[in-house]
Amino acid sequence: MTTTNSTDAPSRPRGRPAAFDREAALQQALLVFWSHGYEGASMAELTAAMNMNKPSIYAAFGNKEELFRHALHAYTARTGSFIGKALEATSARQVVDQLLNAAAAMLTDPSHPQGCMIVQTALACGAACTEIREELTSYRQRMRQALQQRFERAQAEGDLPADAVPADLARYVAAIHQGMSVQASSGASREELQALVHVVLQQWPSR
Amino acid sequence: MTTTNSTDAPSRPRGRPAAFDREAALQQALLVFWSHGYEGASMAELTAAMNMNKPSIYAAFGNKEELFRHALHAYTARTGSFIGKALEATSARQVVDQLLNAAAAMLTDPSHPQGCMIVQTALACGAACTEIREELTSYRQRMRQALQQRFERAQAEGDLPADAVPADLARYVAAIHQGMSVQASSGASREELQALVHVVLQQWPSR
DNA sequence: TTATTTATTTACCGATTGGTAATTAAATAA
DNA sequence: TTATTTAATTACCAATCGGTAAATAAATAA
Numbered sequence: 440m441t442t443t444n445s446t447d448a449p450s451r452p453r454g455r456p457a458a459f460d461r462e463a464a465l466q467q468a469l470l471v472f473w474s475h476g477y478e479g480a481s482m483a484e485l486t487a488a489m490n491m492n493k494p495s496i497y498a499a500f501g502n503k504e505e506l507f508r509h510a511l512h513a514y515t516a517r518t519g520s521f522i523g524k525a526l527e528a529t530s531a532r533q534v535v536d537q538l539l540n541a542a543a544a545m546l547t548d549p550s551h552p553q554g555c556m557i558v559q560t561a562l563a564c565g566a567a568c569t570e571i572r573e574e575l576t577s578y579r580q581r582m583r584q585a586l587q588q589r590f591e592r593a594q595a596e597g598d599l600p601a602d603a604v605p606a607d608l609a610r611y612v613a614a615i616h617q618g619m620s621v622q623a624s625s626g627a628s629r630e631e632l633q634a635l636v637h638v639v640l641q642q643w644p645s646r
Numbered sequence: 647m648t649t650t651n652s653t654d655a656p657s658r659p660r661g662r663p664a665a666f667d668r669e670a671a672l673q674q675a676l677l678v679f680w681s682h683g684y685e686g687a688s689m690a691e692l693t694a695a696m697n698m699n700k701p702s703i704y705a706a707f708g709n710k711e712e713l714f715r716h717a718l719h720a721y722t723a724r725t726g727s728f729i730g731k732a733l734e735a736t737s738a739r740q741v742v743d744q745l746l747n748a749a750a751a752m753l754t755d756p757s758h759p760q761g762c763m764i765v766q767t768a769l770a771c772g773a774a775c776t777e778i779r780e781e782l783t784s785y786r787q788r789m790r791q792a793l794q795q796r797f798e799r800a801q802a803e804g805d806l807p808a809d810a811v812p813a814d815l816a817r818y819v820a821a822i823h824q825g826m827s828v829q830a831s832s833g834a835s836r837e838e839l840q841a842l843v844h845v846v847l848q849q850w851p852s853r
Numbered sequence: 854t855t856a857t858t859t860a861t862t863t864a865c866c867g868a869t870t871g872g873t874a875a876t877t878a879a880a881t882a883a
Numbered sequence: 884t885t886a887t888t889t890a891a892t893t894a895c896c897a898a899t900c901g902g903t904a905a906a907t908a909a910a911t912a913a
Contacts, residue, residue: 454889455879478686479772482871494873495891503871552770559770562761562831565686567871576832604845610838611845614825621824622817624769625783631817638811638818642849661859662909689901701903702861710901774901855913862907870899877892883885 461499462513464489468500469510474552476560477507477568507560507571514556515578518545526585531593532643534586535612539639542616543632546623554624558617583613600645608644615639668706669720671696675707676717681759684714684768684775714767714778721763722785725752733792738800739850741793742819746846749823750839753830761831765824790820807852815851822846 467488471480482503486493500506525538546554557579561572590605599605619632674695678687689710693700707713732745753761764786768779797812806812826839 451881452889453881453887455881455891457890459890474770475772476770479770479775481772481869483869492892493871494893497872498890554769558828562769562828563681563683563686563759563766565682565688568686579828579832604841607841607845610829610834610842611822614829614842615818615821616825617828618821618823618825621765621769621786621828622821625786627817634811634814635817635821638814642851644849658911659859660857660911662861662911664860666860688899690899699862700901701863704902705860857910857912859910860908862905864903864905866901866903868900871897873894873896875892875894878890880887880889882887 457495457499459489459491459495459499464491464496464499465509465513468506469513469556470551472507472510472560473514473556476564477571478561478564504568504571508574511556511574511578518551518556521545522582522585526589531590531598531608532640534589534593535643536636536640538612539615539619539636540633542619543629543636546620547627547629547632552624553626555617555620558620559624579613579617582616583609586612603644612639664702664706666696666698666702666706671698671703671706672716672720675713676720676763677758679714679717679767680721680763683766683771684778685771711775711778715781718763718781718785725758725763728752729789729792733796738797738805738815739847741796741800742850743843743847745819746822746826746843747840749826750836750843753827754834754836754839759831760833762824762827765827766831786820786824789823790816793819810851819846 467490468485471485471488475484482493482496485503485506486496489496491499496506500509521541522538525534525541528534528537542555557575561568561575564572587606587609590599590603590608593599594601594603594605599608615635619627619635622635623632674697675692678692678695682691689700689703692710692713693703696703698706703713707716728748729745732741732748735741735744749762764782768775768782771779794813794816797806797810797815800806801808801810801812806815822842826834826842829842830839
């Protein structure tokens with residue numbers, strides 16, 4: 440049991456108070472990484488966007504690689520929250536509908552860079568960011584596995600044809616999602632992506 | 647009419663002969679850009695792979711940006727040749743079949759980096775490679791437009807349902823192709839991608 | 854041979870990269 | 884006040900970045 444102050448009111452820490460808002464600074468870092476990629480984002484640009492000087496950033500978040508991980512965590516918690524919600528829909532078809540239409544909206548939202556951070560920021564990179572690249576790859580694989588499990592459940596519930604292969608359908612939907620991300624980063628509009636999703640849903644098995 | 651040597655036999659040029667094979671050197675540069683991206687590929691790594699020192703590279707190909715364009719041209723001419731062939735297939739369904747199955751094979755070919763160079767090498771990057779990024783984007787758009795025109799022709803030939811929208815189908819197939827590229831670079835096997843393509847073909851309209 | 858032309862080699866350039874040591878500023882505790 | 888603790892600022896580091904000037908090597912032309 441550590442020694443704390445007598446009341447439950449939070450006591451101020453000892454030294455000089457931080458001048459930056461941690462969440463706000465992280466959000467700015469996120470935007471820089473999102474638009475320029477891991478190695479395309481320089482510490483100079485990050486310091487400018489976060490309105491912090493380098494030693495403060497390193498003290499608060501570690502080095503560039505750890506800063507990226509913090510930003511990535513903020514991304515999945517905030518921007519990527521629609522994925523978990525879509526997986527809770529009541530049928531496989533509704534999962535795909537909600538997932539891809541929410542993605543069409545998010546990927547083209549003008550309030551942040553276009554496309555998906557997890558697809559864009561380190562698809563190919565130099566030797567210095569191999570770990571980051573692999574981390575993003577495992578993120579994508581986890582999403583695909585979550586889709587596969589959801590489709591397996593759907594099939595067990597008679598929600599998908601018996602001859603459908605959940606693993607293949609999951610890979611298919613994941614590819615659509617990733618392709619939409621590429622096209623969003625190339626300037627595709629929300630309406631264009633929604634038309635794409637419409638094609639997917641029209642052809643979705645056994646509706 | 648310029649002055650040439652008297653016979654048709656090619657006369658040797660005046661100065662010291664180049665010690666490198668231009669096409670082979672370009673192929674090595676292509677492999678480096680393909681696996682590490684435009685800004686992830688350093689001139690040091692390129693010189694090592696091409697077995698040329700920097701001044702020779704600059705004399706032969708221009709700067710890094712122009713070298714990338716030369717490599718990109720070699721890529722589209724060699725590796726990307728299957729796209730043009732697929733577009734000549736006799737039906738829309740066969741176009742998609744040939745295009746995506748050939749892509750599944752190419753994207754996972756162990757003799758070169760996994761995935762598509764045009765998707766991978768500059769999706770997000772720093773300010774220094776904006777032009778490269780836009781050039782790759784326009785490559786992807788040209789492929790999508792070619793698909794759209796092919797589907798328009800298919801529809802006119804009764805090869806696609808009257809209510810199908812060629813532009814949307816083209817965007818759909820392009821997204822599949824791009825998503826396959828992302829997954830190939832993440833380690834998906836040829837068989838896994840072929841299973842994905844099977845899902846697409848099973849659901850292709852009006853077969 | 855000598856002159857000319859082109860390629861390769863070596864050494865180097867300024868700028869930028871990610872990262873830090875040392876100092877100064879602002880808060881609390883005694 | 885004085886000591887202590889933490890943050891912000893300034894200045895700086897070695898390494899690497901893309902790119903090049905100058906010198907040397909290897910070919911042909913005369």
